[in-house]
Amino acid sequence: MIPSIHHGGDMQAVKAQYPHVQEEWLDLSTGLSPFVYPWQEKIAAVDLYEASSKLPQTSLIDACGEAWALYLGIKDRTDWLLTAGSQAIINILPRLLPEYQAVIPVPNYGEHARVWSRSARPAIMLEREVLKSFEYGDQQVVFLTSPNNPDGYIWSKETIWKMAEQLKEKRGYLLLDEAFADVAFSHSIAAENIPDNMILLRSFGKFFGLAGVRLGYAKLPAGLKGKAQAILGPWSVNGLAALIAFKALRDDRWIEDTRTALSKGAVKLKTILKASGFEIIGGTDLFCLGYHKDTNRLTEQLNGSAIHVRRFEEYPNWIRFGIPASEEEFNRLREALYVR
Structure with missing residues (x-):
């Protein structure tokens, strides 16, 4: 049998694991752009x-x-x-x-x-x-x-x-x-x-x-x-x-504007993660990979705030974050990570 792999993005399964969390979930578990082509x-x-x-x-x-x-x-x-x-x-x-x-x-x-x-x-x-x-x-x-x-x-x-x-x-x-x-x-x-x-x-x-x-x-x-x-x-x-x-x-205009927005978002995301104690070990303008010695606590902390991130079984100290789409979403992440 081909082994299964846990991918991000399955929000119905995540919600079922945390039925007590009533907030609308913010999915940062994938490397997808948050800016969807309209x-x-x-x-x-x-x-x-x-x-x-x-x-x-x-x-x-x-x-x-x-x-x-x-x-x-x-x-x-x-x-x-x-x-x-x-x-x-x-x-x-x-x-x-x-x-x-x-x-x-x-x-x-x-x-x-x-x-x-x-x-x-x-x-x-x-x-x-x-x-x-x-x-x-x-x-x-x-x-x-x-x-x-x-x-x-x-x-x-x-x-x-x-x-x-x-x-x-x-x-x-x-x-x-x-x-x-x-x-x-x-x-x-x-x-x-x-x-x-x-x-x-x-x-x-x-x-x-x-x-x-x-x-x-x-x-x-x-x-x-x-x-x-x-x-x-x-x-x-x-x-x-x-x-x-x-x-x-x-759609050249949309493509150019989106590249600019993603680049700015990636910089902002790294700043937040560094302020919360993460070591940035990689990423692109679509996601950021951080290392932290206490990822289990942080994951539960994020889940409690209805924020889903990507973990890696083979690298337990890694968490990958997608780019939030708006200042409101960035603020939710700051609050969940206790970053002022």
């Missing part, structure tokens, strides 16, 4: 009806892919595939590469290890610094997340190119998960000449605050793209998601 205001009702009442139209899926390519600066989108979230590709990778062994640096997004737990060759889990000097074996696929989840670590482009070249010599692949790269755009390699043994994943929902839309964009080597399409089957992306993303990805 698609209901931006798209005509007739277009929303059309996209949701008919089967996904090829022309709309293509238009969404073109909008994403323009947003990322991609010149040739031949090997790019629109998917129902980047998780859709993560889930099928063991089927795309059945003879391959996963090499996963830790910490990392937990789903990469989870989906490989039933593969023919057990995954190799190793510390990030060890990976940098690791000697690759034959037919291995290395998983990098940049910025990393949960600590925001960014892999240098020089290291990425070097790893891809070394893996190619061993018939290996490099997967680069750029789910949080919308707030670290200068570090993204999406617009560059990506090696033909690299898989690159992008996520729509995090920056645009629309995780429920379930949309991703994946660059796959030519030999894998066809296999992926066959496994995912027809209509793997719904029409409403494609329409919303098409509109959002072309």
Whole structure:
């Protein structure tokens, strides 16, 4: 059985655990932007009806892919595939590469290890610094997340190119998960000449605050793209998601304003956490990771104030905080942490 992973965001389960808490909950447990793209205001009702009442139209899926390519600066989108979230590709990778062994640096997004737990060759889990000097074996696929989840670590482009070249010599692949790269755009390699043994994943929902839309964009080597399409089957992306993303990805003013708001919010969040005794050990403009010697007490303190945060079983002294959306929410966090 594939082990389950506790993710943030399941507020109904949290409320059931704390039935005595009567306040409206503030969910800071995910790395999602608190600024949700207002698609209901931006798209005509007739277009929303059309996209949701008919089967996904090829022309709309293509238009969404073109909008994403323009947003990322991609010149040739031949090997790019629109998917129902980047998780859709993560889930099928063991089927795309059945003879391959996963090499996963830790910490990392937990789903990469989870989906490989039933593969023919057990995954190799190793510390990030060890990976940098690791000697690759034959037919291995290395998983990098940049910025990393949960600590925001960014892999240098020089290291990425070097790893891809070394893996190619061993018939290996490099997967680069750029789910949080919308707030670290200068570090993204999406617009560059990506090696033909690299898989690159992008996520729509995090920056645009629309995780429920379930949309991703994946660059796959030519030999894998066809296999992926066959496994995912027809209509793997719904029409409403494609329409919303098409509109959002072309909304330059909203994107610029949101990046500014997130950057300011991240600075404010770090200031609050430092004042409450946290050591800041990483983050992005979408979340902040803090270390504290008394995280159990603090978590209960926050839960008592109806604030949900992200804990990590393997790192008990870590707490990850998402960005509050307003001054009112920042004040709730200050009060819960006893910060004046």
